[in-house]
Amino acid sequence: MGDWKRTHYCGELRPSHARQKVFVAGWVDRRRDLGNLIFLDLRDHTGIVQVVLNPEISREAHDKGEQVRGEYVLGVEGEVVSRAKHTVNPQIATGEVEVQAQSILVLNEAKTPPFPLDDGARTSEEARLRYRYVDLRRARMQRNLRLRHQASLAVREHMNEHGFLEIETPFLTRSTPEGARDYLVPSRLRHGHFYALPQSPQLFKQLLMVGGFDRYFQIVRCFRDEDLRADRQPEFTQIDVEMAFPQRDELFDIIERLMEKLFALLDVKVERPFPRLPYDEAMERYGSDKPHIGFGLDWKRIALPEAMSGKLNTAPSAKMLRLAEQGHFSRSQLDKVQDLAKASGADWFSYIKTADKGLQSPLVKAVGEPAVETLAREAGMTSGDILLLIGTKADGASVMKARHLDEASGAIRLELAERLGLIKSGGWNFVWVVDFPMFEHNEKEKRFVAMHHPFTSPREEDLPKLETDPAAAKARAYDLVLNGQEIGGGSIRMHRRDVQAGVFRVLGLTEEKARERFGFLLEALESGAPPHGGIALGWDRIIALMAGESNIREVIAFPKTASAVDLMCDAPAPVDPEQLDELGIKIADP
RNA sequence: GGGGACGUAGUUCAGCUGGUUAGAACGCAUGCCUGUCACGCAUGAGGUCGCGGGUUCGAGUCCCGUCGUCCCCGCCA
Numbered sequence: 001m002g003d004w005k006r007t008h009y010c011g012e013l014r015p016s017h018a019r020q021k022v023f024v025a026g027w028v029d030r031r032r033d034l035g036n037l038i039f040l041d042l043r044d045h046t047g048i049v050q051v052v053l054n055p056e057i058s059r060e061a062h063d064k065g066e067q068v069r070g071e072y073v074l075g076v077e078g079e080v081v082s083r084a085k086h087t088v089n090p091q092i093a094t095g096e097v098e099v100q101a102q103s104i105l106v107l108n109e110a111k112t113p114p115f116p117l118d119d120g121a122r123t124s125e126e127a128r129l130r131y132r133y134v135d136l137r138r139a140r141m142q143r144n145l146r147l148r149h150q151a152s153l154a155v156r157e158h159m160n161e162h163g164f165l166e167i168e169t170p171f172l173t174r175s176t177p178e179g180a181r182d183y184l185v186p187s188r189l190r191h192g193h194f195y196a197l198p199q200s201p202q203l204f205k206q207l208l209m210v211g212g213f214d215r216y217f218q219i220v221r222c223f224r225d226e227d228l229r230a231d232r233q234p235e236f237t238q239i240d241v242e243m244a245f246p247q248r249d250e251l252f253d254i255i256e257r258l259m260e261k262l263f264a265l266l267d268v269k270v271e272r273p274f275p276r277l278p279y280d281e282a283m284e285r286y287g288s289d290k291p292h293i294g295f296g297l298d299w300k301r302i303a304l305p306e307a308m309s310g311k312l313n314t315a316p317s318a319k320m321l322r323l324a325e326q327g328h329f330s331r332s333q334l335d336k337v338q339d340l341a342k343a344s345g346a347d348w349f350s351y352i353k354t355a356d357k358g359l360q361s362p363l364v365k366a367v368g369e370p371a372v373e374t375l376a377r378e379a380g381m382t383s384g385d386i387l388l389l390i391g392t393k394a395d396g397a398s399v400m401k402a403r404h405l406d407e408a409s410g411a412i413r414l415e416l417a418e419r420l421g422l423i424k425s426g427g428w429n430f431v432w433v434v435d436f437p438m439f440e441h442n443e444k445e446k447r448f449v450a451m452h453h454p455f456t457s458p459r460e461e462d463l464p465k466l467e468t469d470p471a472a473a474k475a476r477a478y479d480l481v482l483n484g485q486e487i488g489g490g491s492i493r494m495h496r497r498d499v500q501a502g503v504f505r506v507l508g509l510t511e512e513k514a515r516e517r518f519g520f521l522l523e524a525l526e527s528g529a530p531p532h533g534g535i536a537l538g539w540d541r542i543i544a545l546m547a548g549e550s551n552i553r554e555v556i557a558f559p560k561t562a563s564a565v566d567l568m569c570d571a572p573a574p575v576d577p578e579q580l581d582e583l584g585i586k587i588a589d590p
Numbered sequence: 591g592g593g594g595a596c597g598u599a600g601u602u603c604a605g606c607u608g609g610u611u612a613g614a615a616c617g618c619a620u621g622c623c624u625g626u627c628a629c630g631c632a633u634g635a636g637g638u639c640g641c642g643g644g645u646u647c648g649a650g651u652c653c654c655g656u657c658g659u660c661c662c663c664g665c666c667a
Contacts, residue, residue: 083625
């Protein structure tokens, strides 16, 4: 830029700068050529200011301006002047002033952009990702990544205040069984051996506790080679947190205060403490382990009287949902709910309406009025209410597990909330879901798998259940949920070797196999491991929620497509045969 | 792996039951224009209808396959 130095940002010029000589630099957002007078909107990361090229001020600047096009990069030297009243533009922050150019410097030319940069112009994601460096200039991405930066600063400040050290952990590490598919990195020095990129720094953070660091956190990239979704990228960021000698409620408090600080960036006041909801209750009432609690529509598990379930040919365990004052639900609306219930896995659906002339329900015919009345009374129905009922078939072979019934109830609840307009925007409904089961039964493999991970501690009172009834054992594991989205999860870890051995037994892992898989961690736990526990927060999801984006790609500078491709640099890509030779790798024919 | 939606000009889209030269808006180029700010006016350029095959006298349109993007299920903490 020669001897020139930028003195101001475009977006900060105000009437108070009037008559000052300034040098601004940026991109040409728009050009309006009136012939002998040219207006340029000059844009940088702070905003837009209007530059006037007037041949009466500078012939040379005006002549150069005739060649200038959109997205050219310019330096402009000129004088800030207040605009005449009738030429003020109230739509932009700098609209009361403009820069009268004395000279302009074309720092770079630019091809016509591949798509319009106006905020609000609709553009296919494909084009945006292909030309991400242009897309990033748009106000939306500038805003989102700025927010992300400020939020990251808040995390570091907050964790530091609470005694947490940010410590880096390796990206080139070892593949661990269980969990997601690993991204593998071949070793040049040991052919046939591979590093794995971490799915999370789980093991390392536990080792840092064993190593005596007491409190650790990291804003860290994690990698999982699984199919993608709107809220899942192959590489994503976690706020990883671990503490020694943990009290669960102290950890919750630290995280709640962190959320408070983050949302303060949006001028949102967060209510603390967050409610805590046992997993079983979440499943019963909301049919989800990540419930949106910003509205009612609570389900209740009931046992149908034997006579009734017999006549209906359903299993006795069922669920009901009382919709207060929704008695106006039409037959066709109820049919739609029924379709949804069936589609989401319920075998049986019915309802009871309270009408002027009494109870109205297809059940009356099937099981008689008194039975229906009993149900209505049990549900606490009053006039104008409607009661939805779902259940499962009676026959043993296709008995749907209670879990599936819960899932159906959750799907119905969300759909109803959507239709009834119960989901308010601008609400921030945090909830801790606690007391997750230790184990989940894998129906395919007919064995228990760890619901969180195999180093999660059971609740003290559930220790005996490891032997007697593993399915009923609850873990000291928890998720943080915001507006029905899981934004974090963690647990208090196991530090007692004997309990760990019991868990391995349930998982069907012999001592030998466990050694083989997790040897170094088990050894570390035997070297004097303090009690420890922590949490990992899904950073991309949190930022997306804060930014009001429904897709985490909008808060990631260079994201990948749903098929894990980087459209900008065209990765993944083939490599030279020499590179493969060095790694001792041959590509198999398809 | 499965399901759904989409793919036409640089961009966003229209194109009906198959029918003559594939359109619009914005953008772009050229010219005119001294108070515009989504400047205006005039003129113009710009198309492998994703790709391959098939049906047909004739395909952007119908069929099959394939590739890509998005969303969902499976998968994944």
